[in-house]
Amino acid sequence: MNAVPPIEIADIFLEQAHSLCRGGELLPGGVMELAKKLQSAADSSTPLKVKLGLDPTRPDLHLGHTVVLRKLRAFQDLGHQAILIIGDATAMIGDPSGRSATRPPLTDAEVQLNAQTYLDQAGKIIDVRKAQIVRNSEWLSGMKLEDFLKLAAKVTAAQILAREDFDTRLKENRPISLHELFYPLMQGYDSVVVDADIELGGSDQRFNNLMGRELQVSYGRTRPPQMVLLMPLLEGTDGKVKMSKSYPENCINLTDSAEEMYGKLMSIPDAMITRYELLLNLLSPEQLVEQEQQMQQGVVNPRDLKMHLAKFLVSQYHNPEDAERGEQAFITKFQKREIPEDIPELNLAGVESPGLVNLMIEQQLAPSRNEARRLIQGGGVKLDGQKVSDVELLLNYTAGISVVLQVGKRKFLRLNF
RNA sequence: GGGUAGGUGCCCGAGGGGUUAAAGGGGGCGGUCUGUAAAAUCGCUGCGUAAGCUACGUUGGUUCAAAUCCAACCCUACCCA
Numbered sequence: 001m002n003a004v005p006p007i008e009i010a011d012i013f014l015e016q017a018h019s020l021c022r023g024g025e026l027l028p029g030g031v032m033e034l035a036k037k038l039q040s041a042a043d044s045s046t047p048l049k050v051k052l053g054l055d056p057t058r059p060d061l062h063l064g065h066t067v068v069l070r071k072l073r074a075f076q077d078l079g080h081q082a083i084l085i086i087g088d089a090t091a092m093i094g095d096p097s098g099r100s101a102t103r104p105p106l107t108d109a110e111v112q113l114n115a116q117t118y119l120d121q122a123g124k125i126i127d128v129r130k131a132q133i134v135r136n137s138e139w140l141s142g143m144k145l146e147d148f149l150k151l152a153a154k155v156t157a158a159q160i161l162a163r164e165d166f167d168t169r170l171k172e173n174r175p176i177s178l179h180e181l182f183y184p185l186m187q188g189y190d191s192v193v194v195d196a197d198i199e200l201g202g203s204d205q206r207f208n209n210l211m212g213r214e215l216q217v218s219y220g221r222t223r224p225p226q227m228v229l230l231m232p233l234l235e236g237t238d239g240k241v242k243m244s245k246s247y248p249e250n251c252i253n254l255t256d257s258a259e260e261m262y263g264k265l266m267s268i269p270d271a272m273i274t275r276y277e278l279l280l281n282l283l284s285p286e287q288l289v290e291q292e293q294q295m296q297q298g299v300v301n302p303r304d305l306k307m308h309l310a311k312f313l314v315s316q317y318h319n320p321e322d323a324e325r326g327e328q329a330f331i332t333k334f335q336k337r338e339i340p341e342d343i344p345e346l347n348l349a350g351v352e353s354p355g356l357v358n359l360m361i362e363q364q365l366a367p368s369r370n371e372a373r374r375l376i377q378g379g380g381v382k383l384d385g386q387k388v389s390d391v392e393l394l395l396n397y398t399a400g401i402s403v404v405l406q407v408g409k410r411k412f413l414r415l416n417f
Numbered sequence: 418g419g420g421u422a423g424g425u426g427c428c429c430g431a432g433g434g435g436u437u438a439a440a441g442g443g444g445g446c447g448g449u450c451u452g453u454a455a456a457a458u459c460g461c462u463g464c465g466u467a468a469g470c471u472a473c474g475u476u477g478g479u480u481c482a483a484a485u486c487c488a489a490c491c492c493u494a495c496c497c498a
Contacts, residue, residue: 175493238444239455249445267454303453334454357466371446374461380447387448392466408447409454 013038020074022285023067023278024231025203027210034227037197041080050075051196051212051226053136053187054122055087055095056114057245060253061121063313064234064243067279068200069125071231074281075198082131083194084122086115089140090190093183095208121254124317132194139193140186151185154218155211160184163207188212192219196226203230234279239269258318262326265310266334270295270302276309339385339404343412353394356381359415365407375407382406 017035191212236243236250314323366372
């Protein structure tokens, strides 16, 4: 392109760049460009500023967020400056990325509460003491109208509307609120303020992150503007749809209990195992290929790989002891189909022949009487391992007897008469 | 301000006066099976013991009978001014 003579790039930076990019997409330019950046940073002894913004729209971070957080950590491990932006101002708009509808706005209090939990959870992955952690309300909330207009004047409406999700919504006659159009500007302005060299994000952040590049130039940055490293979005436990705060059922949250997290990881489709390992940066590409082959040849049971994966991640986000407990719980509960040890108990001493259906409702084992009956008719209710068939069953047991009630696969209750 | 097309159950989406608690799909839940809370497969999926009661944007109306017809209103998109 230009007349600059080719720069000799040391192997170490090429290797670093390769490793940092693994699984992701680097814009613009690819691995070489990053290697150059890494080298010149080393030459000038100025660590790269690596930005990651997270909007605290929900209280929990999930495994999908850890994909980029782990990347951020990887940069930290190479001595670069991590900048974690808690998007408390942007959260109030809500990122329109990939959305087909406007988000309900959050209150300031909700956002601030979520922001705190984000920090606690991010600390499990990145080194927060070395990271620079800022909230974008610091510069966005107090912005004067004239400064805001100055920002808005940097881009054209057509540029913003060309963005795929807006374009689709326009074509499909779905509403776009005006404030949503400002989202990319706000996020891009963050890059100007923190003077980022690299911005990390999910692949749905392409537009927003590239906006940061443009704005940095518009605001007079003389050094090269930020590069953008986009990571694919991790699919949730269903293996199809991305893990997203909008679909809580599909998320593995960092705040999930060890047992829950272990179980959810076991429920991912087999085909997702290598995908998770790749995006969470757990295995090298060679190892992934080998593992894939072993699975196909039937040498290795996907279940065992999943158990390994689950145990590893639970150890990391909780601790090894809890991971072991989670694994044992999974084995007894699901593999052996045995009754778990510590199940809730209910004292029924003195209660006159309680009805099973009523009991299920009272103990929230079923949402309605009809549903309780359906469960019984479908063979989903057991007493001491025996399927119950009588919808009208009354529990007449002698005092002192203890019986385990099981509803569906996961709900247990010990009844003491 | 005027016009047009829409608003259906958790979601998508059929239905255009009674046989519609509302087709079909997705999701969810349960059973079977299994090497797993994978896959596959079958079933269930408004509330109520029941009579019945709620439910198709809202409110009224027409009818023996309305998600379906009428009116007004609210919301959304598009077109025109």
